[in-house]
Amino acid sequence: MSELREAWKLRNSLAAALEQALDWVGREIQRASVEELIDFCGSFSPGRAAGPEWVSSFDRFVELLWQHADPAVIAQLEAAFRARGPLWAPIANAFSPEHGARLRARDWRAPGARRPAVVLR
């Protein structure tokens, strides 16, 4: 059982670390300018991404963006990517008010949980 205890301790430590990481991302989202957010979103494009796993984390970034960013900032992101043409439509659609409403509607936290449930990947 000592192994299980150690494993569980590690799990709890990582949960705390993840909460800190999410807080940090949230603060950075609030601090970033629109241009910086646009540049960061560009890092999820196939040509600039570190790999498929980086790109596939974009959905998780969008969730945090809708939690922490000002709606006016998100509207500017949508307009910027909409203007880039149809290839960028999936990115622009992630910043549409309808998508934001959908994400908020499914926001769920377990009783006693400090934060909404987090999907890791």
Added chain:
Amino acid sequence: MSGAVSLEALTEHIVTANYPRAADTFCALLKEGHRLLDVVRVAIDTTAPYVQAPSHIMPKGDGTFRGVNYDHTVLGWRASWRLTPHLPDPARLLPMTQAMWYVPQGLDVWDQVLCEFPGHYARDQEKCDEREAAQTPERAAGLPGPTGTNTRTGGRFDGPAWRPPKVHFEDHPPLRVGSPQERLERMWWAIMTGERVEGYRLFLGLAEEPEYRTRLKDTILMAGIIDLQETIIQRGSFQNIGHKALRARAMLDLADTLGWENAHGVFYTVVPDLGCTPRFHELWALTSNLLPMEFRNWQELKRANTAPLTEREVDEVVDVINWGQPGDVVALITELLRRGRALLAIADAIVIAFVHNEIHVMEHPNAFFTPGHAFDYCNVVNHWLRTYDNPHQAKALYFEAVFVNDVLRANMLFPRDPAMALKSPKVHAREMEQQSERELLVTLAQAIDMQDAPRALAAVDEYLARTGEREALIATLCYAASKVQNDPHVARKCASSIEEYRHNSTHRKDDILRGWTKYLARAVRRSTDLGCYRLFRQHFLGERGRHERPLPLNA
């Protein structure tokens, strides 16, 4: 449509890329009593000289290159033929009519991508009509251009052709020098190294000797299977997405169906292309090093490993192939082999891993296209494992697992589009519970017609839960698929799904039917027009000018 009904007329319509006339003549010939396979053979013999490409990469003149598509006519014939036993008369002729409808659109692909010959690549992929219109003042003004226009669609790249298709690879005589074993080895090496003429001539010589046929089939399948890119990620056109294997399998099926003595056109269609550029043998190199390092008995693994996978191991395969990296996939296959798991049990789990993604992850219609090739490739590999006995077969597990993982990771390179999100099939569950089994099949067919994936999945989920009957379900899916024109991938996906469903040893084999359903109801279609379906109904159901509605199945 009217005109002479003869095999000569059929030939003429094919080489002039006049696909509506070719399909019309095909149907008329069958109604006149011509044997289906005789007509198919004439069609294949006619197209064989015109479906080669000098290469599958084309220099663009600026130091870069672009891809050139593989012939799909032979894939259409083989896949459509495989669907016929699952359909009642006269519906069984619909997939064959679709194959015929496609064939004249698939000639001289090299020139199609250059906008120098009509066909579906020129018309749909390269948009040659639009490109030409933009360059010609008369056309830009909406007037007939100097080369005329086709009144059917307004685009000359819809056919008919204004010149014959080119022959990019001449036919050759058989080479019979050397013992059969020597010739098999030389053929294998010639294909691997791109000696297309020698490989083809050696194949033709060996094909004449029935006593070596099983070994020849085994070798030619392996030659196709091992020519596979390591990754498609950031490789552009420098990949083949399994076409060498798919075409080798199609050739063998058709040769067995037509009779090898009648199959020269099929051989001419496929074998020279097996050695075509580009060729990829990185995975062959990887597995040729890895297996002997890990297993002293690597050539005996098929016989030595007999254990099935546990449910937990199937979960592991699903998890790693869907979410792991290539190194994880290679390590998992090695580990399963070390645990004594049977090759076919691992292969079946790889198929389940693929359909898991298809059912639960893929959303955008475009996301199904390249992965569909990986699924069909798995079917070829698994057929090879099931049918032949070859010391290299353990390597093929790595090929298929890496390929599936790679196409799924390639999909991950494109962020999900919220606008393309699918509703859960559960929203239709209550409605489906109220329907009879027969009504569920009608609902399923209609949902596929309407590209309503959640509804189609809800219908199939309810059907699978309600009954153990599968033949009428398979017939319904085959018929729904057979309405789709201009796209042999659809029939091929059907044939692969049926075969893998029949053979899969896991308790999750129904997921193959769910994945197939979602593909039919969601994957991007090359055409939503029903011209070929209409032609079929006119010929075989005696209907003229009626508006299409889903046909009730007589299954």
